[in-house]
Amino acid sequence: MSETQNNVPEVDENKIIAERRAKLNALREIGHSYPNTFRRENTSAELHGKYDGMSKEELAEAEPVRVKVAGRMMLRRIMGKASFATLQDYEGRIQIYVTRDELPEGFYNEQFKKWDLGDIVGAEGTLFKTNTGELSIHVDHIELITKSIRPLPDKFHGLQDQEVKYRQRYVDLIVNEESRETFIMRSKIVQHVRNFLIEKGFMEVETPMMHVIPGGATARPFNTHHNALDMPLYLRIAPELYLKRLVVGGFEKVFEINRSFRNEGLSTRHNPEFTMVEFYSAYTDYHQLMDYTEELLKELAELTVGSTTVPYQGQEFDFGKPFARLTMKDAILQYNPDVTAEQLDDLEAAREVAKSLHIKIEDSYGLGKVLTEIFEETVEEKLMDPTFITEYPAEVSPLARRNDKNPFITDRFELFIGGRELANGFNELNDAEDQAERFRAQVEAKEAGDDEAMHYDEDYITALEHGMPPTAGEGIGIDRLVMLFTDKPSIRDVLLFPHMRPAS
């Protein structure tokens, strides 16, 4: 049974909409049919770029410059027989000057003056500058291209209602410049990450988003069902295991930028679907990945902020100096001066430390998990400037390779900025027997009640048994990256269509 709503909604009608519909009906009677015949030849930004530098006199004395633009009418000032209006296209705004006597008989009063803010129009004419020096188009042909039935939000205050911004992003994008800029920046950031990896010799791939066994992370998946095959499927929680299968297959440097899905709560940092870049490189190690990450983030700071000092919500993060690198244990000691190194080497002592810090510890936790809990509770949120934390315990790193000298820890790091985890990378576990053992431990945890623990992925073990070269891999959260570089407090501000509860 489908619960999808197929109800046709009742017509949402208020006086303004009714009046606009009446105008549209009048237009239909004289043949308007949402025409797709107007071809613009110029954009607002192009014209400002070329002609803003010319003075009023230079423009007036030069050969007349004919231009043809289209856009949404955002402002209009009618002054009797002449009007100014502001058209907005995807790059910006341009002012047009419309006079009664240069349009066909009756057009100015019977058509143009009846158009509404929000309508999309095309205009042709010659460039000039107004007395106050604004580049404008003296129009001799103008036409209504698309009638808008719905009124726009306040022309000065824009759209303020946070909920409507998220639910009706198209309206937000029409009226709020800042919102447009955020998503343009997001696109540039993703583009830069992609180019960065391609220049480093990585190959972009696409792996399944519907998994038979959800793997590659510890998280609850979304469940779905394949009707023809009559089998359960899961939306992926990470692409990791498929990307590493490709490394087994001989694609030694691969990456994927796309969505993963986790069936967990919503917050200012969590959306059920989110975007990660994951990349894997054979014959290298996690130190190389930290170097790549540092290089990439410094470039992104330059690209987005134009500086190595990144402002975020009233704070500033320093991307100029080399990123700090310290081990999880050293980090705990540094931020908990009362704790000694010896206490962190012994399970019972570490439990006591956690208890004194009011951290909940389950009986099943080993020393590695206890240390990680202490780290997450007392250190994470204090790591402001970019900081790599290394030497994550094997217990909390089921896919990472153990350190050669100390099998308690893995060759793994996470990157923190502004108290938030931005990236996670490690030397990949390519010992199939060790991996099988780790999967078994995860299954035990799952059977003991940890519903975030991993499944045993037999085919992945088979892939590793064919031999995966030594490989390092990393995931970077794109949404959090964009939040950081666009100074946005909520993940919803950097998602075009964030998940919302259905409006009542």
Add this chain to the structure above:
RNA sequence: GGGUCGUUAGCUCAGCCGGUAGAGCAGUUGGCUUUUAACCAAUUGGUCGAGCGUUCGAAUCGCUCACGACCCA
């Protein structure tokens, strides 16, 4: 899951000591050929998020619910 705050005209917001709803913008009508949040004059527009209660009377007080924002777990 818990707490705080919010939801009033298409938009941005007042009103909240309970007495039956206001402004600006947008819209409509009129005026205005270099304005720029244009301006001037007149004017239309509201199940005050939903429901229940208290009261002679509720946008306003109380309770429940919905959605959102922030904080905490």
